[in-house]
Amino acid sequence: MTYGMTIAALADPTRRLVLEALKAGPLHVGALAQTLPVSRPAVSQHLRVLSDAGLLTVRTEGTRRLYAIDPKGADDLRKYLDSMWDDALAAYTKAAQDKAAGKDRT
Amino acid sequence: MTYGMTIAALADPTRRLVLEALKAGPLHVGALAQTLPVSRPAVSQHLRVLSDAGLLTVRTEGTRRLYAIDPKGADDLRKYLDSMWDDALAAYTKAAQDKAAGKDRT
DNA sequence: ACTTACCGTAAGTCATGGCTTACGGATTCG
DNA sequence: CGAATCCGTAAGCCATGACTTACGGTAAGT
Structure with missing residues (x-):
């Protein structure tokens, strides 16, 4: 159930900006804070959340x-999405088949 | 940038319960509310958010x-995660290679 | 040792959003 | 037409969290 923290971490726009900034490679807090629209302590707090979620090293x-x-x-998170939408798709196609088989009224 | 709404929708535990309940197949609001620990209007509000995010029909x-x-x-959302973590992985392996090539001190 | 740079944490403020109760609109049935 | 069912919305309450300033602690340089 650790994907819950991952989603919560990704839910904040500023934290997604942090990830965008780190896409190209590692950065230290000061450099990170300069590229972001918030103060350095705010960045530290976001880095804390992202680290706790396992998204950063x-x-x-x-x-x-x-x-x-x-x-x-x-x-x-990927596994969660996969399992969730696999089942949903299965139910979806099954419902469509049942409908087609049960009463195939055009 | 529509994945932002998707993440925000998935960030709430109650809304994930809604999706879990709908995994097996479609349900109406009343049946949904009975399985959930919140009131029926609360369910309606969550369904609104999930629909706006494009997760429900x-x-x-x-x-x-x-x-x-x-x-x-x-x-x-999947595409976002893919692109984000593809780039991150590329930067990660590149950094490892640079480090290995630059100064390969055992 | 002193100064400087870098960073995490504490305290406090303020907006966001999830929940409840109350209400009103739409559809079905007798 | 009247009653009942199902549902979305409005209003209000309250907890959560994102942000700021202020502070303290650690590492490097002179």
Whole structure:
């Protein structure tokens, strides 16, 4: 049930901007905050949420802290979407078949 | 940018319960509300959000309204996750290669 | 050792949204 | 036509969370 935290983390637009900024490669908090429309502490708080959700990895480098996207951070969410919409599609096609078989009135 | 609404819709636990209940097939609002821990108007409001996000389809049947999962409702979100994490993975492997090539200290 | 740079956390403010009760419109049946 | 059922919407309450400023702690440089 960890995909719940993942979705909650991705639900915030500013956090998605953080991920966009990190798409190209790792950045430290200061550089990240300069590209974003919020203050540095706000960025820190968002990085906390994203890290807790397993979407980011951290690496301390001197006085800097480098954040990077965790490549397998969205796996659970993907699985959730797959299972959910697989079942939904199955029910959908089944309903269509039943309708066609039961009373095929044009 | 429509995946933003999709994520926002999926971010609420009650709305995910709605989707779980609709996985097996279409239901009307009353039946849906009985299975959920909130009132019927609350369910209506959630159905509104999910419909606006393109995750549900509606079909009026007499005085009932049947809601069902839209099989292609999560496509945009999937594409977003794919592109995001493809780029992230590319940056990740590239960084690993650069590090290995630049200074391959064991 | 002192100063500087970088960062996380605490405290407080304010907007967002999820829930409830109350109400009104639409459809079906006697 | 009148009664009953089903449902969406309005209004209001309250918790959550995103943001800011202020502060403290750690690492590097002189």
